[in-house]
Amino acid sequence: MTTFNRRQLLGLGLGAAAAVSLAACGDDDKGPATTGNGGKDYTGPKVTINLWNGFTGGDGDIFKKLVDQFNTEHANIAITVATYKWEDYYAKLPGAVSSGNGPDIAVMHMDMIATFAARKVIQPVDDVASALGLSESDFAATVWKGGLYQSKRYGIPLDMHPVGMYYNKALFQKAGLDPAKPPTNRSEFEATLTALKGAGIQGFWISPFQFTGGMTGYSLVHQFGGALYNADATKATFNSDQAVEAVSWLTKLIADGHSPANVGQDADYLALKSNQNAININGIWQVNDLKKSPDVQWGVAPVPQIGTRKAVWANSHNFTIVQQKTTDANKVAGAKVFINWLSQHSLDWAAGGQVPARNAVRDDPKFKELTEVNTLAAELPDAAFPPAAPGIGDVTNLFYTAFNEAVLGKKAPKQALDDGVAKADKLLEDNRKKYGS
Amino acid sequence: MPTPVASPGSSARVMHGTSTPYLFLLPYLLIFGVFGLLPIGLGVWLSLHQWDFQLPNKPFTGLDNYTELFTPDSLVYSDWWESVRATAIFTVLSVPLLVALPLGIAMLLNRRFPGRTFFRAVYFAPYVLGVAVVGLLWRFLLDANLGFVNHLFGTHTPWLTATPWAWVSLVGVTVWWTCGFNAVIYLAGLQDIPAELYEASKMDGASAWQRFWHVTLPGLRPVLLFVITTTILASANMFGQSYLITQGAPGNETRTVVSYVVALGIGQNDAGRAAAMSVTLTLMLAVVSIANFRIFRYQEDS
Structure with missing residues (x-):
């Protein structure tokens, strides 16, 4: 009973086809076991490697293109790709793995790695990192540390994706604002909204849902000096004074008429595209979607600093290698070659609307040519990535529920956040018992 | 000795009388057992545990x-x-x-x-x-x-x-x-x-x-x-x-x-x-x- 679009159905079919073909050629795969050298190269018999991801947007096409290129360059490795909607993907993966129908490589968000490592769905890839000579200095520090669980490496970072501020230039002009100078701080932002209001425009639609209101709230909690959790993610802190102040600032914008109440899922973004909403804080992945709409005059800029420090919500895609019932050394070796190859080609991946995780690639002049993506890459030193703890995604959902209640006016911000934290602390304790961490 | 002589028809009925309906029901019963009763039984069993099928320990927690x-x-x-x-x-x-x-x-x-x-x-x-x-x-x-x-x-x-x-x-x-x-x-x-x-x-x-x-x-x-x-x-x-x-x-x-x-x-x-x-x-x-x-x-x- 979940939504499938055409691409996902195709992905399902592909996944099924891949499972069948894998089962069919299962015997051929068991050649002499060559010990992989961590992904430098692969010289064994031909292997078929199944990869799962959740790239259902424009990023999926670019990923497919990269895979095709890899397949033509590597005669003895064939990568097949299956794409699912992220929510379905994470629900499906463990079952597929334990029944022996899982992929060999799984793309995973940074905050899911600890959960799946604790549940033994994925296996350590320390040797890939060392063989490829990767270390913390090659990546943004938080992202690099996010791939660790119990001091073993499970994820090789591919990219980082923060939120940015998208704005409608036509509406800016209508309100007499300079479309080349989007607001950068609180006073400018509030002045912008006042000017838009003067022109009869509700300038900043605030969605009560995780995408995108929740991510905006998450960013602001960090901007006002708060955080969702304490340092070791053992206690929820999203009812701190700073967090309440951040969420209240947003709800006041609704009360002041800068946003309509009851904004529906996706309505904030659709309104931006249809010249009704002037500003939307949304993921970097929307760059590609907006590029497909030539009628919309849009711009993108770093999220303004509303609070006492800069901060934005961000997450990161990582490659992980799935724990199989029976390990096929050739497949693992081939998978590592692919991960290494794509990591080096992540500049092409940046065209999919993601910031490459490798520092060297971000410094490449060709990356600078990707104007919009490069604009948002500037935010990354201030990115607030989610902590790495097993089951943390389920706890963060409680923040989004509390945010939903506050924005919809069901509860006062403080009340909503207090209730959410009470539940979150119970869940954190429950997770500690469950995962034994 | 009035041994009741069974008519050919009725003896035939006796011969496959008792098991016939069950044999006809068997295919459905098998399907119902595997896809109906068994999952229900397993569901009740699961409900008595802290159960994450990927985690090695699934402690019994009673009620x-x-x-x-x-x-x-x-x-x-x-x-x-x-x-x-x-x-x-x-x-x-x-x-x-x-x-x-x-x-x-x-x-x-x-x-x-x-x-x-x-x-x-x-x-x-x-x-x-x-x-x-x-x-x-x-x-x-x-x-x-x-x-x-x-x-x-x-x-x-x-x-x-x-x-x-x-x-x-x-x-x-x-x-x-x-x-x-x-x-x-x-x-x-x-x-x-x-x-x-x-x-x-x-x-x-x-x-x-x-x-x-x-x-x-x-x-x-x-x-x-x-x-x-x-x-x-x-x-x-x-x-x-x-x-x-x-x-x-x-x-x-x-x-x-x-x-x-x-x-x-x-x-x-x-x-x-x-x-x-x-x-x-x-x-x-x-x-x-x-x-x-x-x-x-x-x-x-x-």
């Missing part, structure tokens, strides 16, 4: 998963009862409409008029749509700020993000979507009522209302029992509509039990708790269904 549903300071208590409340509200609001409205439609469609087949198809049409299509369609139509419905009426009603409007939307969409199915069942039932009964009652001077009350309704009794029972169960198991249209908002106020069970069992991999909630919901529905059958039998006796 803990059940007792915490009734312990006010437990992790799941408030969410569980909020979801029970949501399911109850939806069931109570939707079942009367889904039982009464299709009956009216069926009676209209049972009359002879030009274009009857066309209208029968029209009322049944929404039912062939999948919940994903229905959900997406109405989410956009009912959007508070961009939706067509508010545009049409010139209102700003929060159809999806505030109660009671969210309930109006969920019930309305479900009635629009599924009432054609119940109407078709009623229609079949109506066609089974002998025309002579109507003729005779007319000759005796019964009014239209009396014919409905004393001929149509009693004639539909078994169909009505079926429709009420299946509609209650379907409404109590509602998931797709709230998952797609309101996403449980505001907060988790419109998140149904099944939706919560899915979130726990598949989203959080907490199969033990999810199973305990499923079993508890099943018991609740069993009580409702038994009461339903009792009421109908009572009416039959009286």
Whole structure:
């Protein structure tokens, strides 16, 4: 009973086809076991490697293109790709793995790695990192540390994706604002909204849902000096004074008429595209979607600093290698070659609307040519990535529920956040018992 | 010595008498056992554990998963009862409409008029749509700020993000979507009522209302029992509509039990708790269904 679009159905079919073909050629795969050298190269018999991801947007096409290129360059490795909607993907993966129908490589968000490592769905890839000579200095520090669980490496970072501020230039002009100078701080932002209001425009639609209101709230909690959790993610802190102040600032914008109440899922973004909403804080992945709409005059800029420090919500895609019932050394070796190859080609991946995780690639002049993506890459030193703890995604959902209640006016911000934290602390304790961490 | 001589026919019947019906039932029994009874048994087994099928330790917890549903300071208590409340509200609001409205439609469609087949198809049409299509369609139509419905009426009603409007939307969409199915069942039932009964009652001077009350309704009794029972169960198991249209908002106020069970069992991999909630919901529905059958039998006796 979940939504499938055409691409996902195709992905399902592909996944099924891949499972069948894998089962069919299962015997051929068991050649002499060559010990992989961590992904430098692969010289064994031909292997078929199944990869799962959740790239259902424009990023999926670019990923497919990269895979095709890899397949033509590597005669003895064939990568097949299956794409699912992220929510379905994470629900499906463990079952597929334990029944022996899982992929060999799984793309995973940074905050899911600890959960799946604790549940033994994925296996350590320390040797890939060392063989490829990767270390913390090659990546943004938080992202690099996010791939660790119990001091073993499970994820090789591919990219980082923060939120940015998208704005409608036509509406800016209508309100007499300079479309080349989007607001950068609180006073400018509030002045912008006042000017838009003067022109009869509700300038900043605030969605009560995780995408995108929740991510905006998450960013602001960090901007006002708060955080969702304490340092070791053992206690929820999203009812701190700073967090309440951040969420209240947003709800006041609704009360002041800068946003309509009851904004529906996706309505904030659709309104931006249809010249009704002037500003939307949304993921970097929307760059590609907006590029497909030539009628919309849009711009993108770093999220303004509303609070006492800069901060934005961000997450990161990582490659992980799935724990199989029976390990096929050739497949693992081939998978590592692919991960290494794509990591080096992540500049092409940046065209999919993601910031490459490798520092060297971000410094490449060709990356600078990707104007919009490069604009948002500037935010990354201030990115607030989610902590790495097993089951943390389920706890963060409680923040989004509390945010939903506050924005919809069901509860006062403080009340909503207090209730959410009470539940979150119970869940954190429950997770500690469950995962034994 | 009057040994009864069995006729060839009856001896043959004795020979494969006792096992024959069971042999005929066996194929279904096997399927039901494997896909019905076994999962139920396993579900009860799961509910007695803290069960994440990927984790090596799945400790036996006895009835803990059940007792915490009734312990006010437990992790799941408030969410569980909020979801029970949501399911109850939806069931109570939707079942009367889904039982009464299709009956009216069926009676209209049972009359002879030009274009009857066309209208029968029209009322049944929404039912062939999948919940994903229905959900997406109405989410956009009912959007508070961009939706067509508010545009049409010139209102700003929060159809999806505030109660009671969210309930109006969920019930309305479900009635629009599924009432054609119940109407078709009623229609079949109506066609089974002998025309002579109507003729005779007319000759005796019964009014239209009396014919409905004393001929149509009693004639539909078994169909009505079926429709009420299946509609209650379907409404109590509602998931797709709230998952797609309101996403449980505001907060988790419109998140149904099944939706919560899915979130726990598949989203959080907490199969033990999810199973305990499923079993508890099943018991609740069993009580409702038994009461339903009792009421109908009572009416039959009286």
